[in-house]
Amino acid sequence: MEREIDVIKETFEKIKNMEIRGAGRIGRAAANALKTYALKIQDLNDEEFKIRMKKAGELLVSARPTAVSLPNAVKFVLKGLEDENPKIGVVKRAEEFINSSLKAIENIGKFGANRIRDGDTILTHCNSEAAISVIKTAYDEGKEIKVFCTETRPRNQGYITAKTLYDYGIDTTLIVDSAVRYFIREIDIVVVGADAITANGCLVNKIGTSQIALVANESRVPFLTAAETYKFHPKTIVGELIEIEERDPSEVVVFEGKYKGIKIRNPAFDVTPSKYIDAIITEVGLIPPQGAWYIIEKYFGWLK
Structure with a gap:
């Protein structure tokens, strides 16, 4: 066996x-x-x-x-x-x-595409099926759009997103993570994926997401996250915290003699406060971050 x-x-x-x-x-x-x-x-x-x-x-x-x-x-x-x-x-x-x-x-693609206007330039981070679905659906609807993709260090998942969108025929630009604030003036809307949504509407996503949200908020650029309902974390409604994974330092730098003794931290995710999120795109429609509690109650039955 x-x-x-x-x-x-x-x-x-x-x-x-x-x-x-x-x-x-x-x-x-x-x-x-x-x-x-x-x-x-x-x-x-x-x-x-x-x-x-x-x-x-x-x-x-x-x-x-x-x-x-x-x-x-x-x-x-x-x-x-x-x-x-x-x-x-x-x-x-x-x-x-x-x-x-x-x-x-x-369904997320269809709902999210309604928030994309003809002529918009979209910023996305990491490699999210849900976020890509929003972008592709907007393009399929005939909207002239451009997309900026971050590299998403250290695993460089942004390269996968950039190639996927470029191969689909979308005008795509790849930038380093630290260039987001430099290019934010060219961005009309931010659409990212999600690894988890907490009961109070916070977003747990690839490291670097919270910095993008902060820059978008400062620049009055709408920030949306695309998340299937099964990404809402039911146990956060009773106060349980989400563990943030830290991965092997070798993903950041290959250890050689010259790096010996230097401490390296490699968190894979960060938490974006709900106040920086304009809407969560789910398969049942767009909801405000404050609606996360409702999703958890309805689909996970925590209060029944």
């Missing part, structure tokens, strides 16, 4: 090492791994099946501590263990999560 769990271990490693990146992709990868694993261990009795699935879920969740899409996806899928037939329930819910996640990206 050890070989069957390889799909879980492989997905765990890919998420941890950022071969699979982006909150939506991470959630779907976890759901797909649980589905595949469930199908491989169908011959177990129900009790043993439940034990194995729960252990698999715990391993996956431990891969990345900040992206709430991961535990929310696992929790959603494993809710199927409560069905009369848990083996069918888990597979069904995994498929449901994957399909609804993809549909959410499409």
